[in-house]
Amino acid sequence: MKDFINRIGLPRFIIIIFLIFLMALAIYLNIPLSDVITDILVRFGMNAILVLAMVPGIQAGIGMNFNLPLGIICGLIGALISIEFKLSGFTGLFVSILIALPLAAIGGYLYGKMLNSVKGQEMTVGNYVGYSIVSFMCIFWLLAPFKSPELIWAYGGNGLRVTVSLESSTSHVLNNFLAFKIGKVTVPTGLLLFFAIFAFLVWIYSQSNKGLSMIVAGSNAKFALSNGIDVDKQRIKGTVFSTVLAAIGIIVYSQSFGFLQLYNAPLYSAMPAAAAILIGGASLKRATIVHVLIGTILFQSLLVVALPVINVIAEGTMSEVIRVIVSNGIILYALTREGGSAA
Amino acid sequence: MIVPIIFLIICIAGSFFTGLPFSFLFDEMVIRLARNLILVTSLILPVITGLGLNFAITLGAMAGQIALIIITNYSIGGTTGFFLSILISTPFAILFGYLVGRVLNKAKGKEMITSMVLGFFANGIYQFVFLLLCGTLIPVKNESLLLSNGVGIINTIDLANIKYALDRLIPVTKYPIATLLVSLLVFLFLHFFLKTKLGQDMRAVGHDMEIARVSGINVDKTRIISVIISTVLAAWGQIIFLQNIGTINTYGSHEQVGLFAVASLLVGGATVERASWKEALIGTFLFHLLFVISPLAGQNLLGNAQIGEYFRVFVAYGVIGLSLVLHAWEKNKARTRLREIKE
């Protein structure tokens, strides 16, 4: 038993036990499992790319990229512009991504440069740089020269809406693509496929000579240096990939959610992604696709199952409380473990 | 000294555009100084002890709120209520501070990000206790404190009973003389404290943990004591803050405490490694002056009050982000600066 716990790690063990307990409770309370499973699939698909964005950062040695909001904002800008031009469906989705990509690449590059001058403090700095960018963008959202009635307040207010509905543009384009039903469970095929593509890209890259240089630079900078690797360049590369994935991630997330959330919404977006990958078994120095898969499934299942169960037995906001405790708890656990030296 | 000067210029220019009469600004600033100074001061000791900015003073604020909820539950008001809440909050704050100190000792070198996540985590626990346990496991006598279904504490608690309990303790002039006196006492205490053996030990630990340890100072214990004092001051600070405001936002009042206090201290010219009562005083003044004038300045300059509001949030995050970047950058520079080869 002790061996088993050691192998899968104490936090995962607790979360799995808790999840099993919630599942049992759900069945006992006659909550329809098909709805729960459908929800898990959707929430997995919509969050997984954001979690995936953590991988190149950790691999390149910048630790958890708490500056995910940077990429997210680039993604939001892409989506807003595509709506401004009244694009919808897959065109809208791909144009959003195409616009977001260069923005995220430039943003990631500059941010990577900055991280190279604050080695050892990446997470603390990243976190507050992220917050600063989000709050700065709040002013931008107020002043941005968008005209589409979808985007701005119908009357009265200034600037962009707090939430922009995607109903008439890209809402659910991926979720509905090739979606099918098994019994009462709906499988969002497009959404899962889309994630699979990016997961495959990240995986194949990590098998290539370029990717290996990056991973080696992240896991032991001195070793990398003595093997002729330009460590700073690799770190920038990881930061750029992470930022780009975050931009794509939020576009995918939003089409599934049905809304773009502006202003303060991206503020805490890095926390759940960081928590998910840590739950999956990643450390501050090592992360793989497997960690993304396991972590996202466990974390999202927990939230999905907890919601209806707690709605029956307690106050509705409890699901949110559990999210806060679990996600911050796991990050705290990772931070206080020996070894993960980057902060 | 450059940071406070820049802020002073921004504030002077801004107040020019607000068109607010000087007397109004003066009154407003006196009130704000009185209610915020102790919270900001609570950050000083951890900086001196080398823990950086203690974002976990959120836990101190929680201890203060717990005490206020308890006295409201028993409907104890007035001066008695105020001092009783100070008394009740102290053991909670000591316990929380001890726990925070223990955790931070396990995360040496990344205390700041850890203290921040710890704040979020504690917030989850806090919500769990007050949303789910109050009214169920924890009996609440005063039913007006409970949500309509009898479980959980209401979102906004009226503190009419102890409003201005300290501010108007010495009822000369319209200013909160007693509160200012208490702040002065805390400053004096801090001044005295830094000249004691324990204060000297904290300085030594802050300068160099290793040398302090070799010299026989119990580093971990000294750090814990520093965090405990910080947490206790934060608890008292939060009570004093709330007796001025007059209501508690049960699930929100403590959240921004760490952010605004830290930003205030940094605006005053403090750094991650150096802080004193001067920076606390100057910073609190400048930061809150900015707070008061920025919505109006935004309204008058750009025709939008919201811009000013977002601007001050941006300033809070931005100043923290910037000072963390500068700090990490300098540390990095010092580490890689090439030593001259001696002939």
Place this chain on the structure above:
Amino acid sequence: MDLLQIKDISKSYEENRVLKNVSLSIKEGEIHGLVGENGAGKSTLMNILFGMPVIHSTGGYEGEMLIDGKPYKPTTPEDAMAAGIGMVHQEFMLIPGFTITENIKLNREKTLPTFLSKIFGNRLEKLDTEAMAKDAREALKKLDMDIDEYVPVAGLPVGHMQFIEIAREIDKSKLRLLILDEPTAVLTESEADKFLEVIKKLSQMGIAILFISHRLDEIKQITDSITVLRDGEVVANVKTDEIDVKEIARLMVGRKVELSKKEDEDRGIKDENILEIKDLRVNMPGEEVKGLSLTVKKGEILGIGGLAGQGKLGIANGIMGLYETSGSIVKDGKELHLNNPREALKSSIAFLSEDRRGVGLLLDDSIEFNIAFSSLEIQDNFLKQVGPLKLIDKKKVREHANRMIEELDIRCTGPKQRARALSGGNQQKVCIARALSLNPDLLLVSEPTRGIDIGAKKLVLDTLVKLNRERGVTVIITSSELGELRQVSDRIAIIYDGKVAGILPPDASDEEFGLLMAGEDLKKVVN
């Protein structure tokens, strides 16, 4: 009666015996010199004497110590201090932001009771700054130091810092024995002279001094008696005026290994230089190279020796471009780009770092990945083209690793095992395998046997010799262990103060090695 007696002290770190039955005794007011090569056991002895935690966390020591004839068993530095033993470490234990007074009185501050201290205990007593300053002044005065005690330590000359360290020790109320670890290493000549005078004065005040130094003339000049340690054993314990510098040098180095290897084979070393180094400067902290010139012949094994801190480790690190370097390095007639590890590797130079676990290995990766990575990164080996990407060819990596594991006899559970789980010797072999995968013609090896148990040491050295003989790889081996250099090298360069002090054949006398290492001018001493 002797102030301190050390009787039959032995100490092992795991399998590694670092002290064997060491005995010495020191009288009141005596200046006792302690000399020995790096790794002779000096630091371990000091750590035992000073009650450092590292001793007790590794199983304590055997033997006994007596102070004034009474048993002395320190388990913490505080015990040592209470017994009147003070120590000045090689690295200064000073807080730069504190004033001189604050540093001298660190954690021994004078305090006055206050109202709060009566409630919360004596840590809330107020500092008595005046009394502290007075103490500091007195201690400084004993050292003939005329300096304002309110000045912060940061920015003071190193010489001053050394005196402040000593002032702190003599301020401890009953200092009886002061341990000085290489105190003059950081001082200029005039500072050192003044320093030695002060030491003499302290001894006249009745304080015994244990003086550790590599500067043999200093030892000779100042001490009353000398203990020479070699390989953890006392090889001499004599009055200073009964021994000369040459003899000390000889004793210090000793003849540790039987030089049985001289089979007088035709080494076939060509008269062709593979490497020409001119005016090399390397900014490696603690191991600076300061204008060194050296040529290496094709096919030879060149040993580089010298004491720690003299710069021998900087040479290989500089050639590889790992620390900032200037000067000129010519490899096979071509100028090597400096400060560029990739260029060095591409010029068929491979490097085994002295920091095996930090620089040499990816501890959490598999053995096979460790072995293959350098070649994969630099030479694009072990890759297969898939579309636009070059992917790692796991089959080739595995085959290569299996071959290497067999060839070098790496003891492991298989190529998938993590490098961390291996013993030191096998980790070193993994490093060698990684270097070999690059097919280098010049191999730089730093401290190849550090932290490796005795049996494995020989295997590692044999492997290096085999590489040299069978593959014709030129080897530059840098080591603190003169014995192993003499065992494998064709020539040995001794580094002192960042330059080559001299190049000796492996069968040169112990004195010659000892004197070169101590920075003595061979001719001057001999005459």
